[in-house]
Amino acid sequence: MALIVKDRVKETTTTTGTGTLTLAGAADGFQSFSVVGDGNTTYYAIVSGNDWEVGVGTYTASGTTLSRDTVLESSNSGSAINLTAAADVFVTYPAERSVWTDANDDVNLPADLTTVGGVIAGAIFEHTNTITANYTITTGNNAISAGPLTVNSGVSVTVPSGSSWKVV
DSSP: OOBOOOSSBEEEEOOOBSSOEEEEEEOTTSBOGGGGOTTOEEEEEEEETTEEEEEEEEEETTTTEEOOOEEEEETTTTSOOOBOSOEEEEEOOOGGGOOEEOTTOOEEOOHHHHHHOOEEETTEEEOOSEEOSOEEOOTTOEEEEOSSOEEOTTOOEEOOTTOEEEEO
16 A cells, blocks of 8 residues: 555554554544555654654554554664553654755755665756665556666566556
8 A cells, every 4th residue: 555644643552562553542633543544554653651663554444553564763772662551653754764955955865765776856866777775666656767777686676566667
């Protein structure tokens, strides 16, 4: 499914441990995770006391759960925090996944995006000529690259059914 980022989404959970969270309803003044949509992924943050975690999770409407698919950062050395008490869970936009322009209007990209290629400057997309990391095109999307290209040994580009990748 799709990666969805929404504003003012926050729920509580009383789930313990390091696994999938059962969500207990929206906090006052906030939306529930249902706005993300069943089966979609989102960036999330969990805060419980001094413990925190930021990651990518999948929302499931049946059971109103949020899986903790990939932990990006945490107060537990980058691993899932072990929840032992009530916690707040909310949608966020992690710094390491953000794209922004600096004071010189230079575009800054996440490190993992630049290893695949991708420096955007105005109306020009510039990329390296070697693919150095595995990449999967989002299902239902198409992709284009300028060639010639080299795909490093042991690295793959996955093109799902219904998508296409063109090298021009």
